[in-house]
Amino acid sequence: xxxxxxxxxxxxxRSGPNMKSVAIxxxxxxxxxxxxxxxxxxxxxxxxxxxxxxxxxxxxxxxxRYYSKFIADKVLKVDxxxxxxxxxxxxxxxxxxxxxxxxxxxxxxxxxxxxxLVGPVLAAQMGYLPGTIWIIVGVILAGAVQDxxxxxxxxRRDGKSLGQMVREEIGTVAGVAxxxxxxxxxxxxxxxxxxxxxNALAESPWGVFSIGLxxxxxxxxxxxxxxxRPGRVSEVTAIGVALLLLAIIGGGYVEEMGLADSLTLSxxxxxxxxxxxxxxxxxxxxxxxxxxxxxxxxxxKVGVIVLLAVGLVIAAPALQNEAVTDFATNGEGPVFAGKxxxxxxxxxxxxxxxxxxxxxxxxxxxxxxxxxxxxxxxxYGGMLMESFVAISALIAASVIDQGIYFSMNAAAGAxxxxxxxxxxxxxxxxxxxxxxELEAAAASVEETIISRTGGAPTLAFGMSLIFxxxxxxxxxxxxxxxxxxxxxxxxLTAVDAGTRVGRFMLQDTIGNVWKRYADTSWRPAAWSASxxxxxxxxxxxxxxxxDPLGGINQLFPLFGIANQLLAAIALTLATVLMFKxxxxxxxWVPGIPLAWDLIVTMTASWQKVFSDNPAIGYFxxxxxxxxARDAGELYGVAKTPEDVDQIIYNSTQSGILQAAFALLVxxxxxxxxxxxxxxxxxxxxxxxEVPKVESKIVAPSDFxxxxxxxxxxxxxxxxxxxxxx
Amino acid sequence: xxxxxERVSGAxxxxxxxxGEAKWDEYVARCEREGVEPMTRRAFERHxxxxxxxxxxxxxx
Numbered sequence: 025x026x027x028x029x030x031x032x033x034x035x036x037x038r039s040g041p042n043m044k045s046v047a048i049x050x051x052x053x054x055x056x057x058x059x060x061x062x063x064x065x066x067x068x069x070x071x072x073x074x075x076x077x078x079x080x081x082x083x084x085x086x087x088x089r090y091y092s093k094f095i096a097d098k099v100l101k102v103d104x105x106x107x108x109x110x111x112x113x114x115x116x117x118x119x120x121x122x123x124x125x126x127x128x129x130x131x132x133x134x135x136x137x138x139x140x141l142v143g144p145v146l147a148a149q150m151g152y153l154p155g156t157i158w159i160i161v162g163v164i165l166a167g168a169v170q171d172x173x174x175x176x177x178x179x180r181r182d183g184k185s186l187g188q189m190v191r192e193e194i195g196t197v198a199g200v201a202x203x204x205x206x207x208x209x210x211x212x213x214x215x216x217x218x219x220x221x222x223n224a225l226a227e228s229p230w231g232v233f234s235i236g237l238x239x240x241x242x243x244x245x246x247x248x249x250x251x252x253r254p255g256r257v258s259e260v261t262a263i264g265v266a267l268l269l270l271a272i273i274g275g276g277y278v279e280e281m282g283l284a285d286s287l288t289l290s291x292x293x294x295x296x297x298x299x300x301x302x303x304x305x306x307x308x309x310x311x312x313x314x315x316x317x318x319x320x321x322x323x324x325k326v327g328v329i330v331l332l333a334v335g336l337v338i339a340a341p342a343l344q345n346e347a348v349t350d351f352a353t354n355g356e357g358p359v360f361a362g363k364x365x366x367x368x369x370x371x372x373x374x375x376x377x378x379x380x381x382x383x384x385x386x387x388x389x390x391x392x393x394x395x396x397x398x399x400x401x402x403x404y405g406g407m408l409m410e411s412f413v414a415i416s417a418l419i420a421a422s423v424i425d426q427g428i429y430f431s432m433n434a435a436a437g438a439x440x441x442x443x444x445x446x447x448x449x450x451x452x453x454x455x456x457x458x459x460x461e462l463e464a465a466a467a468s469v470e471e472t473i474i475s476r477t478g479g480a481p482t483l484a485f486g487m488s489l490i491f492x493x494x495x496x497x498x499x500x501x502x503x504x505x506x507x508x509x510x511x512x513x514x515x516l517t518a519v520d521a522g523t524r525v526g527r528f529m530l531q532d533t534i535g536n537v538w539k540r541y542a543d544t545s546w547r548p549a550a551w552s553a554s555x556x557x558x559x560x561x562x563x564x565x566x567x568x569x570x571d572p573l574g575g576i577n578q579l580f581p582l583f584g585i586a587n588q589l590l591a592a593i594a595l596t597l598a599t600v601l602m603f604k605x606x607x608x609x610x611x612w613v614p615g616i617p618l619a620w621d622l623i624v625t626m627t628a629s630w631q632k633v634f635s636d637n638p639a640i641g642y643f644x645x646x647x648x649x650x651x652a653r654d655a656g657e658l659y660g661v662a663k664t665p666e667d668v669d670q671i672i673y674n675s676t677q678s679g680i681l682q683a684a685f686a687l688l689v690x691x692x693x694x695x696x697x698x699x700x701x702x703x704x705x706x707x708x709x710x711x712x713e714v715p716k717v718e719s720k721i722v723a724p725s726d727f728x729x730x731x732x733x734x735x736x737x738x739x740x741x742x743x744x745x746x747x748x749x
Numbered sequence: 750x751x752x753x754x755e756r757v758s759g760a761x762x763x764x765x766x767x768x769g770e771a772k773w774d775e776y777v778a779r780c781e782r783e784g785v786e787p788m789t790r791r792a793f794e795r796h797x798x799x800x801x802x803x804x805x806x807x808x809x810x
Contacts, residue, residue, distance in 0.1 A: 116772070117800050126766045139810030213810055254794040257768035310805070311798040318808075319768070380809045388806045514808075521808040528805065544803050587810070 049089065056082030063153065063347070070342040073419045076156050077336055080415045084408045087164040092404040095169065099602075099610040100176050102396040107719040109182045110392050119183075121721065122392040124401060128727075130392070131402050133322040134384045135171070136410040137514040139374025139587075142220055142479035144418035145486075146580060147371045149359040149433065150352040152343050152422045154368045159418065162369070162376030163411035166617030170377065170591055171385045172403030173598045173614055178386035179393055180713045186386045190597055190692065192712050193604065198695035202593055205688040206383065207529055209586040211557070212681070213380060214522045215564030216583040217515045218302075219575050222294045222565065223478035224508050228471055229287035230275035232294075234505060235512045236287075237271035238317065239301075245316035261319045265327075268320060272505050276470070291569045298519075299562035306523040306554040314520050321517040324510045332416045332487065339493035341423040350454075358434035358453065359477075360577055361639040366628040370584035375414025377621060379590025381407065397725035405727070420486030427457025428465050428473065432482050435574025436475040437661025446474045469504035477576040480511045519561075526557040571674050572667040573645075573660065581632060582678055588625045589689045595621060596696045603700045606708030622693070629686035633679055642679030646672045772797065 059079035063071070096102045113119040122130070147155040178184055184192075187206055191199025225231045244267075245260045253259065278284045289297070305313050351357030352364040360371060374380075385403060393399060421429065430453055431439060431446040439446040443459035443466075450457050466473045469488055473481065484507035491503040528544060530553045535542020541549045568575030598614035635641030638648040638660075649671045652659035662668045703709045722740035724733035765771040773793060780787040787793075 118804055123763065123766055125763055129767050133808075134806055135809045137808060137810050210807075217810055249794070250798070254791045255770060255773055257770050258764065261768070309798070310801050314805075315798070315801060374810050378809065380807075383807050384809060518808040518810060521805060524805040525807045 052082045052085050073341050073343055073423060076419055080160050083160050088408060092400050095613060096400040099613050104395050104397050105719055106396055107717045108179060108393050108396060110394060111719060111721055112717055119391045121394045124394060124398045127392050128402050128406060131389045131406045132409050133325055135381045135406060136413055137518045138217060138220060138511050140410050140414035141417045141483050141511060143372040143374055144414050145421040145479040145482045146359050147368050148418060148421040149357040150364055150368055151346045151348040153347040154352060154364055155372055155418045158368055158372055159376045159411055159414045163407060167377040168404040168407035169617055170594055171381050171407045172399050174382045174594050175385040175390050175403040176399045177601050179390035182714055183387055183391035186382050186594060194600055194699050195695045198692045201688045201691040209590050210522055210526055211560045212583055212586045214519050214561040216579050218298055218519055218565045219568045220478040220480050221512050221515045222291055222569060224480040225294055226291045227288055229278045229284045230505050231508050232287045232289055233278050234271045234275040234509050238513060241267045242313050242317040246312040250311055261323055264320050265323055272509050275505055295565050295569050299558055302519055302523050303554060303558045305520045306527060307551055317517055321513045324513055328510050329413055335490045335494040339490045341490055343422045344424060345422050345426055358430060358438055360580060366624045369624045370581055370628050373584045373587040375411050377591050379587050379594055382594030394723045395725060401727055417483055420483050420490060423489055424486050427455045430455060431462055432473050432476045435577050437572060439475045441474055468500045470501040477574055480508060484508045523557050527553040567674055572662050572671055582682060585625055585628050586685055588621055589685050592621050592625055592689050593692055596693055600696045600699050603703040604709040604711050629682055632682045642675045646675040
């Protein structure tokens with residue numbers, strides 16, 4: 025049995041067809057080099073956003089073609105003659121041999137959401153260049169490597185989860201630390217994502233109307249699939265998407281329908297709605313709400329990304345911000361505090377390096393991989409695609425007039441909440457904008473735009489500019505709410521799914537001491553575990569919403585650092601496994617991103633905990649506020665003594681969480697260091713890798729099958745069809 | 750022309766696999782091969798929904 029991809033001599037004859045390949049890759053390299061040069065050298069004149077777009081695309085292509093191939097062939101030595109868990113343990117459920125392109129889609133839908141859309145928007149306060157460089161270089165050397173390597177190691181262990189692998193390969197203490205870290209980090213991530221939705225929907229009846237309608241639409245789809253026409257997923261998704269578009273259009277008429285007042289909800293009301301909704305969604309059967317909404321969300325995800333790419337190319341907008349703003353060096357930016365290093369690398373997590381992906385790359389996806397070589401296109405390729413989403417979001421934020429950008433993204437305490445005070449604040453930052461211009465911008469999207477922090481409204485505003493420019497028609501308000509809608513849809517799907525995953529983790533953990541609790545069909549356990557998870561993120565959300573200094577300003581750094589500490593755990597595991605497998609000479613592949621990630625996260629954690637600058641250090645902020653209170657004064661933007669108490673409480677809590685996360689990671693890294701030393705002394709150590717079993721299936725290895733691959737697949741399929749006599 | 754129809758039907762097949770609808774096609778084909786009477790589509794889909802109940806995949810940010 026020969027698989028087409030197990031050919032050790034590689035790419036066939038030496039001359040002839042390779043000339044074409046050389047020409048194509050040289051051209052890609054030249055395009056990339058020109059784009060990067062334009063970005064690096066243009067100053068003072070208008071810079072087109074397309075330079076960023078094509079610098080990214082050509083860099084991705086080269087990295088995929090060469091670096092990911094090097095990792096697959098030389099470092100991991102993927103072996104297509106080795107049966108994957110999907111093949112060996114196929115049960116049609118979680119273990120399921122899946123077409124590589126289909127699995128690519130599933131994996132991408134699972135990893136990409138609102139994260140890559142939000143981080144780059146916030147990071148745009150430092151200019152377009154720092155974000156662009158980090159997103160592209162970060163994904164190539166760190167993010168995509170993490171996803172691919174973790175997926176490979178999990179696949180070699182029958183799809184074990186990250187926590188399990190840390191416990192078995194590094195040690196029990198590290199395993200427990202990883203379990204706590206994963207759970208806590210997930211809660212923070214859910215809370216911050218929910219905060220983005222709350223900030224986007226507050227005081228926005230149109231948004232609340234459209235998002236509210238997604239619930240009955242999803243319920244309708246669920247009942248349709250359960251009772252009317254079981255299994256017709258494409259059909260019901262088409263109906264759902266049509267209803268969704270109607271819901272967005274309908275939102276424009278809330279005023280006429282007389283619903284505007286009752287749908288104008290405050291932040292606090294929305295938090296309560298979200299918490300109640302999150303709890304109900306997590307105890308309902310998944311077919312009713314979760315599964316159908318996932319179909320909608322996935323469809324919208326792919327659709328919007330394609331639309332954004334096409335829109336960008338047609339509109340070819342010019343960047344409105346500088347390459348690097350003063351906030352990068354003085355650390356006084358109003359969107360988030362701190363200098364370029366380390367805070368750009370924290371703010372942009374998803375799209376460059378996202379630890380959360382390690383939870384998806386271990387567990388679900390590896391159980392469905394058909395051939396070992398597929399970890400390259402699914403793990404590395406999937407992450408490149410997410411990075412592209414992040415680049416698009418960065419561009420969308422950078423084409424907005426800077427006066428509007430800062431009016432939208434500075435906390436309400438700073439802008440004062442009216443066009444006059446916001447314009448005065450922004451002019452004070454050194455950008456020119458008049459109250460009338462702010463009002464005109466608000467009118468164009470039929471929303472208030474002052475202090476709409478959280479990234480989503482800014483992205484929606486940028487997208488409405490791009491789409492209006494590209495497709496015409498004066499539909500800015502429609503596009504704005506379209507963008508808000510799909511971001512909220514992604515986030516709600518992530519919150520529901522995350523709550524459910526968190527519930528399973530909690531039940532599993534408590535099940536170690538109380539066996540019955542681990543039974544996922546036992547109602548008291550299911551309900552109480554769901555309630556605990558919802559209350560945990562609901563509490564953080566409540567804190568964020570009530571924060572006088574702006575919840576995003578305060579919580580987003582915590583979110584970014586948490587996400588990247590999770591990446592540190594995943595990369596630590598990957599590095600340890602390189603040593604245990606006796607591959608020390610390639611340990612730099614996960615080792616370099618690990619070192620970088622540790623430098624960034626530990627510097628950021630250190631500053632957040634120990635900095636004596638109240639704008640950065642949580643404890644410094646708490647004590648500055650305490651001093652003000654003791655002197656009988658207000659502090660910063662606080663308007664009442666209660667605000668001051670709130671600042672003291674929130675900052676102390678964030679500081680403790682921040683320190684705890686960093687400590688957990690240090691425990692894991694220390695445990696890993698011990699294992700690495702042992703492994704180096706012994707020249708490798710036994711691991712829990714499952715022994716090789718010969719593979720019987722044949723499949724192409726990359727996105728596009730070669731002629732030889734197609735031929736061998738055809739032969740194999742024919743041999744499968746002949747009855748075994 | 751035949752290449753075009755082949756492409757289109759290939760894409761359609763991939764889409765059905767992506768939505769999970771192909772599971773039913775495969776099941777029916779397998780029953781036919783083994784000479785077994787397949788269960789109804791309703792029962793089959795219900796069975797698949799029950800599996801999903803305890804097999805939640807995380808959705809990232």
